[in-house]
Amino acid sequence: MATVDITGEQFATTIEGNDIVLVDFWAAWCGPCRQFAPTYQAASEKHDDVVFAKVDTEAEQQLAAEAGISSIPTLMAFREKVLVFSQPGALNGPQLEQVIEAVKGLDMDEVHAHVAKQQAENP
Numbered sequence: 521m522a523t524v525d526i527t528g529e530q531f532a533t534t535i536e537g538n539d540i541v542l543v544d545f546w547a548a549w550c551g552p553c554r555q556f557a558p559t560y561q562a563a564s565e566k567h568d569d570v571v572f573a574k575v576d577t578e579a580e581q582q583l584a585a586e587a588g589i590s591s592i593p594t595l596m597a598f599r600e601k602v603l604v605f606s607q608p609g610a611l612n613g614p615q616l617e618q619v620i621e622a623v624k625g626l627d628m629d630e631v632h633a634h635v636a637k638q639q640a641e642n643p
Contacts, residue, residue: 523564523572528583534573535598540623541571545594547578553593556610563616597623602631
C-alpha cells in the first residue's frame with residue numbers, strides 16, 4: 521500500500537476507520553522530512569495492514585496545530601483509535617520497523633483499560 525495524503529476533513533475518519541494508522545506530519549521545505557519520505561514510502565509497501573498517512577503541515581496548518589505539532593517531521597501512530605506513539609524527528613528504516621512492530625504487538629485490551637482509568641481519574 522502506498523502512502524496517502526490526508527486533510528483535516530479526512531483525519532478523524534482515517535483514524536476511526538482503520539486499525540493501525542501512522543501519520544507523518546511534514547512540509548516540502550523541511551530537509552529531514554524529505555530525507556524521511558523514502559523510508560516511510562518503503563515501509564508502506566511492506567505493511568499492507570497499516571495505513572501510512574501524510575499531512576502537509578503547510579496546507580493543513582489548523583490540523584497541525586490541533587495535533588500539537590511543534591517540530592517536523594513528527595510521526596504519530598494510532599491503534600484502534602488510540603494515539604500510542606508520537607515522536608518528532610526522522611527515523612531510519614530499522615527504527616521505523618521497530619515502531620511498526622511495537623504498535624502491532626500492543627495488548628490493546630491493556631491499552632484501552634489504561635485509557636479508561638486515566639479518563640476516570642481526570643474527568
